[in-house]
Amino acid sequence: MRQAYRWTVLPGMCLLALCALAACGGGGSSGGGSSTGSTTTAHNFAAGGPNVVPISVNAGPADPSDQTFNIPLVTVTVCEPGTTSCATINDVLVDTGSYGLRLMASALAGQSVTLAPMADPNDSANAISECLPFADGYSWGEVASAIVTIGGETSSGAVPVQVINDSSSPSPAAPSTCTSDGISLNSVGAFDANGVLGIGPFVQDCGSGCATSATNVYYTCTSANSCSETTLPLEDQVANPVARFPTDNNGVIVQLASISAAGAATGTGYLVFGIGTESNNGLGNATVLTTDNEGNFTTMFDGQTLGSSFIDSGSNGLYFPDSSLALCGQTVPANEFYCPSSTASLSATNQGEDGTSSSVPFQIANLSNLLNDNNGSHYAFDDAGGPAETIAQFGAYFDWGLPFFYGRTTFFAIDGASAGGISGPFYAY
Amino acid sequence: MKLNPPGRLLIPAALMLGAIVALASPALAALGGSADSVSADSSAMRGQLRSTSLVQYDMQEITQGAQTVREYVTRSGQVFAVTWQGPVPPDLRQLLGTYFGRFQEAAAASHRTNPGVHRQLNIVQSDLVVQSSGRLRAFRGLAYLPALVPDGVSVDQLQ
Numbered sequence: 065m066r067q068a069y070r071w072t073v074l075p076g077m078c079l080l081a082l083c084a085l086a087a088c089g090g091g092g093s094s095g096g097g098s099s100t101g102s103t104t105t106a107h108n109f110a111a112g113g114p115n116v117v118p119i120s121v122n123a124g125p126a127d128p129s130d131q132t133f134n135i136p137l138v139t140v141t142v143c144e145p146g147t148t149s150c151a152t153i154n155d156v157l158v159d160t161g162s163y164g165l166r167l168m169a170s171a172l173a174g175q176s177v178t179l180a181p182m183a184d185p186n187d188s189a190n191a192i193s194e195c196l197p198f199a200d201g202y203s204w205g206e207v208a209s210a211i212v213t214i215g216g217e218t219s220s221g222a223v224p225v226q227v228i229n230d231s232s233s234p235s236p237a238a239p240s241t242c243t244s245d246g247i248s249l250n251s252v253g254a255f256d257a258n259g260v261l262g263i264g265p266f267v268q269d270c271g272s273g274c275a276t277s278a279t280n281v282y283y284t285c286t287s288a289n290s291c292s293e294t295t296l297p298l299e300d301q302v303a304n305p306v307a308r309f310p311t312d313n314n315g316v317i318v319q320l321a322s323i324s325a326a327g328a329a330t331g332t333g334y335l336v337f338g339i340g341t342e343s344n345n346g347l348g349n350a351t352v353l354t355t356d357n358e359g360n361f362t363t364m365f366d367g368q369t370l371g372s373s374f375i376d377s378g379s380n381g382l383y384f385p386d387s388s389l390a391l392c393g394q395t396v397p398a399n400e401f402y403c404p405s406s407t408a409s410l411s412a413t414n415q416g417e418d419g420t421s422s423s424v425p426f427q428i429a430n431l432s433n434l435l436n437d438n439n440g441s442h443y444a445f446d447d448a449g450g451p452a453e454t455i456a457q458f459g460a461y462f463d464w465g466l467p468f469f470y471g472r473t474t475f476f477a478i479d480g481a482s483a484g485g486i487s488g489p490f491y492a493y
Numbered sequence: 494m495k496l497n498p499p500g501r502l503l504i505p506a507a508l509m510l511g512a513i514v515a516l517a518s519p520a521l522a523a524l525g526g527s528a529d530s531v532s533a534d535s536s537a538m539r540g541q542l543r544s545t546s547l548v549q550y551d552m553q554e555i556t557q558g559a560q561t562v563r564e565y566v567t568r569s570g571q572v573f574a575v576t577w578q579g580p581v582p583p584d585l586r587q588l589l590g591t592y593f594g595r596f597q598e599a600a601a602a603s604h605r606t607n608p609g610v611h612r613q614l615n616i617v618q619s620d621l622v623v624q625s626s627g628r629l630r631a632f633r634g635l636a637y638l639p640a641l642v643p644d645g646v647s648v649d650q651l652q
Contacts, residue, residue, distance in 0.1 A: 130608050161612065161628040197582050197632065199625045200600040200614040244586035244593070246625075247600040249611065256608055262629075269629050273580045277558045281581050358580075358631035376628065380609030400607050453615050453624040456649040457563075457576050458633045461626070463612060 106348045107319060107473045109334040114216025115312045115342055119320065121331030121444040121466070124155040126256035131435065133327075133443050134380035134466040135256050136320070138335055140165065142210040144177055145222040150213075151175035155258045158335055159378030160318065160476050162262030164269040164302035165212055166196065166203065166226040168251070171258035179208035179227055185300055190284040193291055194226050194302060195242030196269070197281065202245035203254070204238035205229040207282075212305040214261070217337050219308040226302050228259070236289035241280040260378070261305075263316045263335070265359050265489035266479045268301040275301070307478055312338025314481035315488060317345055318377055322471035323444050325407065325427065327434055331444030331470065339475050339483035339492075347484035350475055350492040353416035359489055363462035365412040368454075372461040373414065375474060375491050379465030382426060382449035384412075391451065392432050401431040401450040412462060416490065426467070446470035523590020524575050524636055528553070528566040545652075549643040552652060562588065565637075565651055573641035574651060578633040582625070589636055592621055599623070622648075 109116045119136045126132040136158040142165075143150035153171050172179065181191035196203040206229065209222035229235075230250045238248070252258055262269065270281050278293040282301070285291040307313055320333035338345050353361045355374075363373035365384060381401065392403035402408075407429040415421040429447040446467045454460035468474070477488035484492075522528050528551070545552045550573070551566040560579030564572050577583045586593045599616045613626040625634040637648050 126608075131606055132609060135609060163629055197629075198611040199582075199627050199632065199634075200603060200611055240586065241584055244584045245582055246585065246614070247597055247604060249604075253608060254604065254611075264629075266630065270580060271630060273559050279558075279560075279581050280584065360631065372631065372633075374628070374631075376612065378628075379612050380607075383610075383613065400603065400610065450610075451615075452613060453626065455576070455624055455626075455633060455635045457635065457651060458578055 106346075107317070107336075107344070109319060109336055109344060111344075113342070113344055115337040115345065117215035117335045117337075119158055119318070119331075119333040119335050121320070121333075122329070123443055124256055125252050125258060127253055130253065130256060132256045133435070133445055134331075134448065135443070136318075136331070136333070136377050136466060136469075137257060138214065138261060140167075140259070140261060141213040142167065142172075142177065142179065142225065143213070144179065145209055145211055149177045151177040153258050157255050157257035157260045157378060158318065159260050159262050159376070160264045160316075160474075161374065161376035161378040162260060162269065163264050163266045163304045164226065164262045165210075165223070165259065165305050166205075166228050166262070166302070167259035168228050168230045169205065170230050170252065172227065179210050179225070181206040182209055182224060182300065184284045184294065185297060186294070187284060190286055192294075192296060192300070193236060193283045193285050195238060195245065195280055195283065196226060196228075197245045198249060199246075201247040201249045201254075202238065202242050203228045203249045204234060204242055205250070207300075207302060212308070214305065214335075215337070217306075217309045217312060219305050220310040221308065223305045223308045224300055224302045225305075236285045236291050239280075239283060239291050241293060242283070244280070263304055263306050263476065264376075265315065265355065265476045265491070267304050267307045268298055269303070270296075270301055272298065304478065306337055307481075309337060312341045312345070313478075314341065314483045315339040315475060315477040317473060317475050318469055319473040320466075320469040320471070323446050325429060325447055326437060327442035327445040327447075329438075329441050329443060333469070339477055340485070347475060347486075347492055350473070351414075351422040352420060352484075352486055352490050352492040353414055353422075354418045354420070354486075354490045356417060360461070361417065361491065362415045363412050363464075364415065365410075365462060368460065370462045371459040373464065374461065375464040375468060375476075375493075377466055377469060379463050380448065381431075381465045382428070382467050383452040383461075383463035383465060384449065385452050385454050385460055386410075389428060389449075389451075392430075401448065402428050403430045403432050404428060405430065407447065422493075424464075424468075444470070522553075522564055522566075522572045523588065524572055524592050525638055525641070526572050526590050528564075528570045528572060547652065549646050563651075567641060567643055571641055573643070574635070574637035574648060576633075576635045576651070580630045580632070582627070582632040582634070585625075589623070592623075592636070595621055596623055596625075
């Protein structure tokens with residue numbers, strides 16, 4: 065637990081972070097796990113532009129007692145279609161591991177916008193709700209249509225979004241087939257964010273499976289708030305809003321400035337729309353990792369072939385199987401993180417579906433120390449990690465979470481789009 | 494249903510009967526539950542069921558669209574392990590049965606200590622192991638009861 069020390073960020077710490085972003089290159093990094101970002105220098109987004117949005121990694125809306133770190137946040141605006149009623153929501157999590165915009169109802173409350181529930185295309189008397197599954201639980205709430213604006217880009221037409229109902233007694237209530245996913249993740253505290261901006265390499269959050277069979281993801285709810293599983297056509301599923309922009313819609317770039325191995329109070333960077341669509345967002349000499357139909361590539365690490373690997377800004381650490389690294393035990397959450405006695409310098413090789421590969425050096429520090437050093441004032445770490453289980457039947461994975469992004473320019477090309485002359489889905493860095 | 498290896502010749506007939514019943518209303522037996530209760534289970538997963546008899550256990554596979562659930566049943570008829578894979582997770586309350594509460598407790602504990610992680614949840618306890626991971630379009634998991642795993646069977650080698 066890190067609640068013992070939660071002090072206001074000092075101005076000097078911000079300056080250090082800005083320095084690293086603007087011009088210091090790798091000089092500020094004392095061996096942080098991110099030295100091979102080959103394209104960082106070629107992409108200077110400091111000048112801004114309509115397709116550039118600042119990212120900040122900071123405490124955000126997290127409860128001070130939360131063990132929060134590596135949460136990348138942006139600001140998003142949603143408007144009621146056909147009106148000028150809009151709400152600007154800050155502290156929305158940038159998540160390359162999901163698809164679609166989700167906002168907490170509490171963050172929308174009090175703003176001059178009402179996002180009406182989407183009518184069931186098969187029964188206009190009903191409204192569509194969604195149960196968004198996670199590995200440990202679910203987020204439940206109505207699907208609504210909104211005009212989405214992020215930075216200088218606005219969706220052409222309404223985009224299906226999810227309004228996560230974080231009231232104490234949601235109405236309609238989550239059905240039992242939804243709550244069977246685990247625990248309720250219907251709260252700002254569940255994500256330490258006011259919402260989730262899913263901008264990973266797919267368009268819809270579920271895809272054809274939810275269009276052809278009724279699953280415990282989309283529900284049709286009567287006016288009496290009785291909900292049952294339903295199919296939902298692709299065009300009505302909650303969608304990556306980037307794919308609905310009129311331009312710069314084939315993917316995104318996430319770039320975070322380098323930080324030191326001790327971490328930083330604030331991480332800074334950019335979310336950039338489009339790949340090879342403007343003068344500022346070309347692929348350059350980035351290594352392209354094509355993926356399977358789940359968005360996975362292969363990571364080879366320590367003699368293991370981890371065939372379901374992915375790059376995920378929504379994961380706060382690097383999660384991978386390494387039985388030689390000490391776990392944190394009971395001091396920090398039980399066995400969820402690595403706490404080696406001294407920082408481990410490691411390397412893995414990523415390989416795309418087409419065989420292209422690249423070596424990635426990284427470091428794993430003692431997370432307990434990272435969180436407690438500097439009076440607990442740091443929220444950005446490029447060397448936090450934890451174990452991932454290997455399920456023999458399905459293979460294993462390396463979850464390249466936010467530590468991977470520091471000091472790198474990482475590209476996410478959307479399924480079905482062409483980016484830099486290459487068909488998505490792919491990752492590049 | 495205690496059978497010696499030669500007696501396995503009798504199993505297909507018994508399994509066939511089970512499969513026919515299950516095809517009418519294929520359902521999940523819960524972890525730790527009795528395979529005999531499959532067809533009586535109230536919450537059905539609408540899918541196709543395939544049964545395979547192996548030397549030390551039976552495997553029942555239910556597929557619905559891109560989602561696959563496998564249940565591993567001991568010779569005495571108890572479900573000792575389940576696995577799942579698909580674009581969305583299966584009904585874990587149904588699949589984990591009486592152990593679903595333990596899953597929720599572990600999720601809640603992890604949520605308190607590490608709110609930044611929703612892509613995986615691992616429970617390693619003396620009587621229960623659950624490994625749940627995934628993100629949209631790519632969920633997978635394994636749950637088993639160490640005490641019920643047949644002698645000589647490695648969970649890593651379940652087919």
